[in-house]
């Protein structure tokens with residue numbers, strides 16, 4: 001039986017790295033930076049005020065007190081956006097707004113709350129230290145700082161920063177192009193009626209969504225029946241070279257960097273994926289193996305006509321957990337992400353759990369982060385899609401563990 005770590009390495013090794021492209025910054029959401037980004041300009045770009053108030057010289061208001069205000073003439077008005085700010089003469093104040101340029105010569109801002117809010121003259125009731133409510137040029141980001149290191153996922157805060165720095169394009173790893181193929185003669189497309197014995201195809205949606213959530217460019221093929229010829233005909237059509245396209249992992253110029261199948265990998269009579277990809281002379285170089293994991297024991301990985309193929313078990317919970325353990329981290333890494341795992345925390349188990357010896361078990365759970373606890377959600381069996389959908393975490397029971405009592409600590413992967 002193959003260890004989970006070994007199969008993770010095999011899957012990761014198949015995918016290589018996607019090409020680096022230059023993306024308009026606003027379109028780069030969810031992508032990973034392929035290089036460090038350095039600040040071309042400082043933030044803030046000018047000395048400015050962090051409060052609505054009066055720009056002053058701190059020394060001029062040092063004697064201000066509740067019953068004995070310092071009164072200064074207000075000689076100018078500086079709203080945010082004004083670019084012709086005049087120097088501040090000693091013994092004067094300028095009314096200033098948050099974000100407005102600090103007049104040269106001013107070294108503090110007195111907030112309006114500490115004044116009588118005067119327009120021509122202002123009575124200042126409290127002193128302020130030098131630098132009070134002043135934002136100095138570059139105090140947030142200095143020119144040349146590495147503001148975002150290579151491998152950073154670009155989310156709202158990162159894209160907001162790049163917009164503030166007027167960085168118009170960024171080097172990012174392209175999306176991995178994935179084809180999802182579900183197999184099974186029992187499958188029916190959602191939207192079509194299912195007779196007893198038929199099941200609606202859940203895995204295409206489940207697998208495609210997992211991979212789209214990490215930025216892959218996913219296409220779902222029409223699922224195929226347990227028919228080796230039909231399965232291989234689909235793969236032939238989908239992995240045929242198109243020429244000139246990017247090549248993430250030695251895909252030989254095909255328009256797809258990875259094929260993910262579900263179903264047909266275990267021990268029965270109609271194992272279409274296993275049979276098709278191990279048939280002599282048919283172009284498959286895929287190894288099928290049992291891994292020390294539950295759910296998700298049977299797995300396959302290799303290449304079909306040079307294109308990486310990862311074969312997931314058909315049970316929906318097994319397919320989900322296989323994505324979490326093997327595919328999701330590998331796809332993130334191939335797309336250049338520095339962080340490839342879910343957030344991992346240790347929580348107190350609310351109910352006892354058992355686990356098969358020698359297997360990594362990933363149970364579904366609901367985490368209460370405020371209480372520091374996790375409660376198992378549903379049973380261990382890998383067809384309980386209802387319980388999976390209510391779970392917000394996976395509870396990790398390592399290979400050597402057979403029992404965990406309520407009250408003990410367990411590792412939890414947060415599905416956030």
Ligand SMILES: Nc1nc2c(c(=O)[nH]1)N[C@H]1C(S)=C(S)[C@@H](COP(=O)(O)OP(=O)(O)OC[C@H]3O[C@@H](n4cnc5c(N)ncnc54)[C@H](O)[C@@H]3O)O[C@H]1N2
Pocket residue numbers: 182183184186187199200201202203204262263264265266267268271295296297298312313314315316318382
């Ligand atoms: N004799 C043995 N039988 C089984 C073994 C074993 O070692 N020896 N392993 C079991 C384990 S563990 C798993 S996991 C499954 C894996 O089976 P397959 O990958 O061959 O999947 P199927 O047989 O095609 O389907 C299993 C199950 O999942 C349902 N399914 C499949 N595809 C979908 C889909 N797209 N959407 C919704 N549901 C799907 C399918 O109807 C079956 O109920 O094998 C065990 N058996």
Ligand code: MOO
Pocket residue numbers: 293294295296297298313315318381382
């Ligand atoms: O290993 Mo299977 O994936 O439990 O159900």
